[in-house]
Amino acid sequence: MTTADEVIPADYRDLLERPLYGHLATVxxxxxxxxxxxxFEFDGEFxxxxxxxxxxxxxxLMANPAAALSVNDPDAPYRFLEVRGVLDxxxxxxxxxxxxxLARRYGRADQAPPDAADRVILYIRxxxxxxx
Amino acid sequence: MTTADEVIPADYRDLLERPLYGHLATVxxxxxxxxxxxxFEFDGEFxxxxxxxxxxxxxxLMANPAAALSVNDPDAPYRFLEVRGVLDxxxxxxxxxxxxxLARRYGRADQAPPDAADRVILYIRxxxxxxx
Numbered sequence: 670m671t672t673a674d675e676v677i678p679a680d681y682r683d684l685l686e687r688p689l690y691g692h693l694a695t696v697x698x699x700x701x702x703x704x705x706x707x708x709f710e711f712d713g714e715f716x717x718x719x720x721x722x723x724x725x726x727x728x729x730l731m732a733n734p735a736a737a738l739s740v741n742d743p744d745a746p747y748r749f750l751e752v753r754g755v756l757d758x759x760x761x762x763x764x765x766x767x768x769x770x771l772a773r774r775y776g777r778a779d780q781a782p783p784d785a786a787d788r789v790i791l792y793i794r795x796x797x798x799x800x801x
Numbered sequence: 802m803t804t805a806d807e808v809i810p811a812d813y814r815d816l817l818e819r820p821l822y823g824h825l826a827t828v829x830x831x832x833x834x835x836x837x838x839x840x841f842e843f844d845g846e847f848x849x850x851x852x853x854x855x856x857x858x859x860x861x862l863m864a865n866p867a868a869a870l871s872v873n874d875p876d877a878p879y880r881f882l883e884v885r886g887v888l889d890x891x892x893x894x895x896x897x898x899x900x901x902x903l904a905r906r907y908g909r910a911d912q913a914p915p916d917a918a919d920r921v922i923l924y925i926r927x928x929x930x931x932x933x
Contacts, residue, residue: 690873690878692824692826692836692838692871693836694824694826694834694835694836694869695834696828696832696833696834700828700865700867701828701867701869701885702826702827702828702834702867702868702869702885703826703869703883703885703931704824704825704826704836704869704870704871704883705871705881705883705931706824706871706873706878706881733832735832735833735834736834737826737833737834737835737836738836739824739836739837739838741822741838743875746822746838749837749838751835751836751837753833753834753835799835799837
């Protein structure tokens with residue numbers, strides 16, 4: 670299996686390390702598509718998202734694990750990275766600890782999860798990229 | 802048929818009118834998903850993109866016309882609009898005139914299309930939105 674280090678171009682890795690918004694696309698059960706801006710964190714192997722088990726994206730990924738993330742550089746808007754991947758696994762986050770960790774990363778240290786009991790962590794394994 | 806005016810919330814329409822990047826998601830033939838930042842323009846009925854007939858997104862949309870666009874507000878990053886829709890039709894743009902129109906909109910008045918002969922205009926008809 671290829672590792673994330675082999676998949677993510679080293680000279681675009683900063684777009685995953687800076688606290689930028691990623692636009693996460695998933696496929697709905699009817700075959701249409703959705704995309705929204707999301708907080709994320711790259712741990713060197715997976716791209717992690719905080720989400721809940723009650724929402725549309727979770728249902729989408731349970732039925733079709735394909736995901737794609739688009740991040741562009743606010744300082745150079747023509748520079749972007751797309752990461753395609755698959756949902757590898759889901760961890761429960763019933764205290765919202767990972768939500769708080771992401772909130773700190775995005776400068777919202779005081780923000781508590783509105784729905785901690787349903788919080789989960791989505792682990793997306795990168796499989797391919799596109800860049801410009 | 803609902804009109805774009807009925808679909809797009811009036812208080813989020815500015816996100817389609819300002820020259821912001823839209824992250825456009827489409828479904829690939831293998832059922833996975835892709836998403837990239839794109840220039841766009843909203844004409845009040847359709848969301849228009851410049852593209853070429855030789856590229857992946859075009860092939861995706863020919864096989865599955867579903868598309869989704871995510872735009873967030875750089876001045877208030879928690880404010881965003883997602884527009885889901887379908888490819889309604891495609892116009893040829895063999896002189897790259899629409900490419901130049903978008904380049905002007907995005908402050909790149911001097912930028913000529915690298916591949917004018919294959920340029921097309923994608924017309925996405927909005928069918929649903931999500932916002933925050």
